[in-house]
Amino acid sequence: MSRERVILFGLSLVIMAGTAAWLVKARSQQRLGAPGVRVVREPILDETGAVAARQSVYLPPVLLDGESLPLPITRLELDWLPPDTTYGRRQYRWPGKPDIQVSVVLMGGDRTSIHKPEFCLAGQGWAFRESEIEETSIPVPKPFPYQLPLRKIVATSTVGEAQRGFYVFWFVNDREISASHGGRMWSQALHLLRTGEMERWAYISFFARCLPGQEEATWAWLRQVIAEAAPLIQIPPAAAAPARNRAG
Template sequence: MRIGQVTLMVGVGLGLMVATGFFLGRLATRQRLGPPGVRVVNEPLEGIEPNANGSPRIFVAATQSVYLPTQVLEYASVPVPVEKIVLDWLPKDTTYGQRLYTATNDGFQISTTVVLMGRDRTSIHQPEYCLLGSGWRITETARDTIPVQEPIPYQLPVSKLLTINYHRTSRGALVPVRGVFVYWFVAGDQVAGDHLKRMWHLAWDMMRTGVLQRWAYVSCFAICRPGEEQATWARIKQFVAAAVPQFQLVPAAEASPMGHGPPAGSARHLPPKDEL
């Protein structure tokens, strides 16, 4: 390769780097934060951290939280504090909502979590990493939908993960435990059933409008015995269909069935006055 060709290639590369930096700089200066796709309320969020004396310390971690209903179908619930290690690890402008739902008829439990980003996009990451980090191994991944009837009938796209872990009994034996983990993402007028689709929407909106969509990551997790995965999935679907209309703002009643925003000229769904 001739020296002139090398010089030309270096020049083109530097030019692309400068142009890219300029473009990203322009995006940063015109960036606006979009509205959330979940209800945010002025209710304190509790945090929890271990104490030297063995009893955990509960503290107020934030003055706002993502709303989750206290009762869904036959499920009663209790709020779950966010661990301090999570609060320290994720960006400070992250908003959380966590509740543990227990069926009053048979004790079946569903853990539900919402993580809402602010201006820092790193609040939202691939859920698979958290599962692996907590000792669960993913055995199957699938894309699916959950029919939701309110505020309008639509199909909620989700990712479904089947997982396995092992519990050690008092006698030292390892017993397999299965789990069904379901998640999706929601922003101001969009729903994504997987991480790649959410990233595509985020990048496209930034380039097209300069709006940084405020994405929320919603997950439901239930533990079961081996062989009960399909029955557990059926119960999660029923739970999600009843719970989602109570805390998720997408789609609004005026929106299209796919939840991609209201028609031109229509009024946008607004949360109650005590919400932000």
């Protein structure tokens, strides 16, 4: 081996060792940020009725005069996601309106709690094309007016009777809201490098199904429910507040 190659090899080892040492130090000094959702001391159950966790993400028991029931967390999720993941899940019902399932997954110190949502939908018997994915927003009136960015997927069932499904989701922490999985990851990496704090993101999703031809009415109803539910589920991020409120 030539002298130049020996030097380059040695420099590479030094750089790799330095990078590894920096990563270890950064992880040891890493702080976990505050969540953008409300965590309460209410247990959540698994599919067998056993207590899966002693705390959960708060979801209101009543929305727009409808009723709801808590839903269990599947054993697959509990085994697959990190043990410090916090969950919230409810099914909401109204007479003459589509049922809506609301789910929240809140990461702990392990960022892998939050994964790409499209994978879940495809794995549950729903198919969709790229053209059926839309990034949009809806107005939320409380506690101050702001636009809630979200991603909407309109899917078609691949099992059983013909159905259409609306899967709507976004991500939130204590500082910001994002409808983009990639944007969330980029924000998390930059914030960690700048401050040493790991943003604690939550992934909020709403799901409603309907018969073909009922899509327009179902989407209008879903928008109404989300606008009512969002202020009760998430803590409004500072980035969404009017400038005068942030200054105060």
